[in-house]
C-alpha cells in the first residue's frame with residue numbers, strides 16, 4: 001500500500017512542531033506513557049497534564065489546548081524532557097504553546113503573559129533587565145495590590161540589603177539591539 | 192586560565208554577592224574572567240514565551256559580541272538561566288537551518304554575525320569542578336569549613352536538559368557535593384537537590400511557588416542543614432526572600448540561610464567574609480558560620496554488625512515443657 005500525502009491546511013499539531021526548535025518531530029511518537037505527567041512539579045495546578053495536552057493536540061482539540069493553563073504553569077524544570085523515552089522537547093513545546101496562545105488571542109486574562117510582556121518591553125528599551133524592578137512595574141501596571149504587598153514585604157528587605165535597583169542600567173548600544181530585534185520581529189511573524 | 196564572562200542582569204545588583212565572591216575565588220584559583228563588553232539581558236524565561244525569533248536574536252547578540260571580542264572561546268555564565276539560554280541558542284542555531292538564517296539576518300541588521308559552535312558555553316560550576324578540579328580546590332583550602340552542615344542545591348537548569356551535553360548527572364548531580372566536601376563541610380543527603388525552586392512563579396502564582404519552596408526547606412531542615420548552597424540567583428532569591436512568606440503560609444519556622452557556593456569557597460580559602468558578599472542574604476548566615484570549628488568532626492561511628500544478636504525482637508520459640 002502506498003501512502004499519498006494529501007495537502008491539508010496545517011493543524012495546531014503541525015504548527016507546534018514547526019515552531020519548536022529541537023527534535024519536535026518526535027511528538028508524533030509520543031507513547032502516552034505519562035512519564036512527563038508523573039515528573040511535573042506543577043501537575044496539581046495544571047488543568048491538563050503534559051501527556052494529556054499531547055493527546056488533545058493529536059485529537060485536534062485545538063481550542064482546549066490553547067485555552068489550557070498548562071504551559072503557563074510550566075516552571076521549566078526540564079524533568080519531563082530528560083525522562084521522556086521518546087526524547088520529545090516537552091519544555092520547548094510548552095514555550096511554543098504559550099506563544100501560539102498569545103498569537104491566537106487566548107488566555108488574555110492571565111497574569112503570566114502580562115509578566116512576560118512587561119519584561120520584554122523593558123529589555124527592548126534598555127537591553128538589561130532588573131528582575132525586581134520589573135516585578136514591581138508589572139504589579140503596578142496590572143495588580144496594584146501585589147505591588148503594595150511586594151513593596152511592604154520582601155521588597156523592603158531587599159532594598160535595605162542593597163539588592164534592589166530603583167533605576168535600571170542600560171547598555172551602550174541600545175540602537176544596535178533595537179535594529180536586531182526589529183529585524184527579528186519582522187522575520188519571525190508573531191510566533 | 193582565561194574565560195569570557197557573562198554576568199547577566201541578576202549579578203549586577205540582586206546577586207552582587209555571587210559576582211563578588213566569584214571574582215574573589217577566581218584570583219585564588221588563577222582564573223582570569225574577561226567580561227563581555229556591552230552584553231544585554233538573556234531574556235530569562237520570559238522572552239521565549241512571547242516571540243521566538245527575537246528571543247534567539249537577543250541571546251545571540253551576546254554570543255556574537257563574545258566571539259568578536261575574542262576574550263576566550265570559553266564563555267562562562269554564573270546564572271543558571273543565562274547559561275541555559277546561551278547554550279541553547281548556540282545548540283539550536285547549529286541544528287535548525289531556518290532559525291539560523293533568520294538570526295543571521297537579524298544580527299546583520301546590527302552589524303554582527305555569529306557562527307554556531309564557535310564558543311563553548313559553560314556554567315561557573317562546570318569550570319570550577321571540571322576545568323580547575325577538586326584537587327586544586329582542596330589545595331587552596333586554608334580554613335576548612337569543619338562542622339558546617341551544607342545542603343547542596345543545584346536546581347534545574349544546570350543539570351538539565353541533558354540533550355546538549357551536561358557535565359553532571361541530570362537527576363543526581365554530585366559536582367557541588369564534591370566541591371563542598373573538599374572545603375571540609377559536612378554535605379548532607381539532599382534528595383531534592385535538583386528539584387525546582389518555582390522560578391518566576393513567585394511573581395505569577397505565589398501558592399505554586401511557595402509549595403515548591405516549602406519542600407526544599409523542609410528537606411534541608413529534616414537533614415539538619417545549617418545552610419543551603421546555591422549556584423543560581425533565581426534559586427537564591429526565591430529561597431531567601433520568600434522564606435518568610437513560606438513560614439507565614441504554612442505556619443513553619445524555617446531560618447535557613449541561602450548562600451552561593453562561591454561564598455563558601457572563598458571562606459574556606461581564607462578570604463574575609465565581608466569581601467565575599469556575606470551580609471546581603473535576608474536570612475542571616477552568621478549564626479551558621481559561627482558553628483565552623485577548627486577541629487574536624489569525628490566521623491559518625493558505624494555500628495558493628497552482628498554483635499548483639501539478641502537486640503532484635505525476634506520471636507522466640509516457646510519453651511517446651
Ligand code: SF4
Pocket residue numbers: 029030031032033034035036037050051054083084085086087088090
Ligand atoms: S514522557 Fe514523552 S512519550 Fe511519555 S507521555 Fe510524555 S511526551 Fe509522551
Ligand code: SF4
Pocket residue numbers: 036039040041042043050073074075076077078079080081090091094
Ligand atoms: S518542564 Fe514544565 S512540563 Fe516539564 S516537568 Fe517541568 S514544569 Fe512540568
